[in-house]
Amino acid sequence: MAAPVQERKRVVILGGGFAGLNAALGLAKLPVDVTIVDRRNHHTFQPLLYQVALAVLSPADIAQPIRSIVNRYPNVEVLMDEAAGFDTTARHVLLKSGAQLEYDYLIVATGSTHSYFGHDEWSTLAPGLKTIEDATEIRRRVLLAFELAERQMLETGVHPRLDFVVIGGGPTGVELAGAISDIAKLYMKRDFRHIDPSQAHVLILEGSPHILAAYPADLQQKAIDQLHALGVETRVNAHVSDIQPGYVMVGEEKIAAMVTLWAAGVQASPLGKLLGFETDRRGCVLVDPQLNPEGFKEIFICGDLAHVMQDGKQVPGVAQPAMQMGTYAARSIGRDIAGKPRGDFRYFDKGDMATIGRKAAVAKIEWPFKAHLSGFPAWFTWLFVHIFFLIGFRNRLNVFREWAWTYLTFKDGVRLITGSHELPGWEAEHGLEVPKTEDRPATPAAP
């Protein structure tokens, strides 16, 4: 590498998600030295994480080492570490490993995590979906439920209903529920001899009055119709009061759940609070229209961690605005260096979409034309937009090939169960250890 040149500005980026990565790619062409700090070694394409959770894609299809994304830029380095503290006066970040990074500009884009609304004990009973590890854990639980039911059917001739409860009716909840239904009804048809996987029952519990609350009313209704067509039940105004192994409580009602998944609450990364700036109730940092916290023009808060108001509404915490904020921060630093005024950040909304299983989706398109789509056209649009935005040509090819394969053959090849072979609450609730059959027919009839 070249010897350090004093005039070069040092930019530290915390977080290698959509915002951080887009900032880094924008800065790569500028005369600055960039350090991306992330506690994971890979960028995750979060909008497709649910497809890993439901065994359509493999982790490597939607994750890519951050190093291999930026290794062509000599002025960008990557550090697998985590911020542990800030000195915003002296301008340095203290890392968990003990090192200190000095900066001229700091971009904080560490995103968000699950919120269990004060019930952290629910996290092991109802995993959420934010990381590759979360996705393989959900995959393990969903697939294991079918295996355990088959085993119990063979032993006792009966099995408890395959109840999957998804808590939260936003895009992630809808996508998870639709995909579980697809797996059970389409892809597992021929795999079992004793249970009928298509009898699986999927229920979405949403606390607010609306499924896909952020979407217009006509698309909400279309989404509900498509979910119901798949056999997914939806309940709104359903406040979960407790989660236990094998069931969920909604008020006084006990709802059986062989597998419970969490797609309800989101809170900002704890770094928001650690920075010491004003935050909203979810821990997002309040920033001005240039994404700076009050009084710190050298600090940019980007992505889910930023509380940005535009036209009286908060910019949503999804991939598109995160990418745009990262790009904006890089461009602002470039304008500073060039001695030009920065200009304000403005979220350019191209639209939103959520899939509801195979061949169904809803899409609110804002650009290049305005439209509300549902069903196959929405799904087709979703398909190409997501392939287009995947980081890395190789991943794009892989994902396209996997989808084409799954679509044409109704087969998934990645239904691997790794890790523990137990499901919380299965044995207690379903009494697997209790009944012993002395005899079984050689080929028991399917239910």
Place this chain on the structure above:
Amino acid sequence: MAAPVQERKRVVILGGGFAGLNAALGLAKLPVDVTIVDRRNHHTFQPLLYQVALAVLSPADIAQPIRSIVNRYPNVEVLMDEAAGFDTTARHVLLKSGAQLEYDYLIVATGSTHSYFGHDEWSTLAPGLKTIEDATEIRRRVLLAFELAERQMLETGVHPRLDFVVIGGGPTGVELAGAISDIAKLYMKRDFRHIDPSQAHVLILEGSPHILAAYPADLQQKAIDQLHALGVETRVNAHVSDIQPGYVMVGEEKIAAMVTLWAAGVQASPLGKLLGFETDRRGCVLVDPQLNPEGFKEIFICGDLAHVMQDGKQVPGVAQPAMQMGTYAARSIGRDIAGKPRGDFRYFDKGDMATIGRKAAVAKIEWPFKAHLSGFPAWFTWLFVHIFFLIGFRNRLNVFREWAWTYLTFKDGVRLITGSHELPGWEAEHGLEVPKTEDRPATPAAP
């Protein structure tokens, strides 16, 4: 499914590895009812497991759910469970979940596992390579070593040498060592700014006097030459007396090891002993030339679990004989049903091969012609033989595509670190928490 027909024989297969799966595929065409019991839901193509461990392939490339392999055969069912006991008089298997399976024929093919020679405490310090989980754990450790070294270099300006110690100089040890060297020297070249990954040092410690002891002397020497050309050091007659976080003891000598891998000892699955038949010192069941333990013509022991003598030598515990034993057991059952005599099992040895990194290998070919190959021709042969034997057309295509990509671009896209971000012994040995640098140059020079 059809109602049970009394005359149909019930065959229980324990283990969905090469032996069990080939037995099932052979039995699928016979008038028998087959139950495959495996505690995992997937078959693993073990000869390529080291490529998952070294991030060339993804788990889904070399593993396939057993259900999806056999789901086209209505007379074959799969149960995700584990044998816990046998009644060989009443002819039933007790499963861990509590169920009992009656059988007319029992095929036991539960393979082998690591042996730490009585030092089970070494297992967490030096993981072995038998399962998908093992492979991702090794991947995690190897990749993490580079990340931690980069981090420490940035903090302190020095880092401990990247020492990888592979215990065991058989095919697995040689393949792991060659692949670590490839990763460090070829694929990570551009990924780091502070460390030079090509300075990594790989050492094979072999207890016997020979690397690849099962190979002819000329190929042993060729293997050593190719390993040395890659910079891999080999030591024979090296008896490991202790493994600790950060180092390995060979007699009184302390050998630094940032990552230690175990490819030395193998022992039979504990089911061998549980069956109650005579076993050898590794726990393999002694069987007659028809693969039956003495006095039990309805029980077949297949694969690594079987101790089979042929021409005064023991048939080796590798994939090829396992496949042949499974097929033989199925054929023998078919001959019983047809009222024909069984004939003896005879291992038809087509040869053996081991890769030594990119473009290097050794191959002892026995069929269709006899030859000793090394270097590129051996590697090329290895490539096509392994793709050819992969279970499933889809996997074959995937693996071919991944290899072509890696070969042409020198890139791997699957270098994901999942799970814990700690390496046993790193902090204690290398004092990561201790030194704090107050200043660092904006772009420290590479070493």
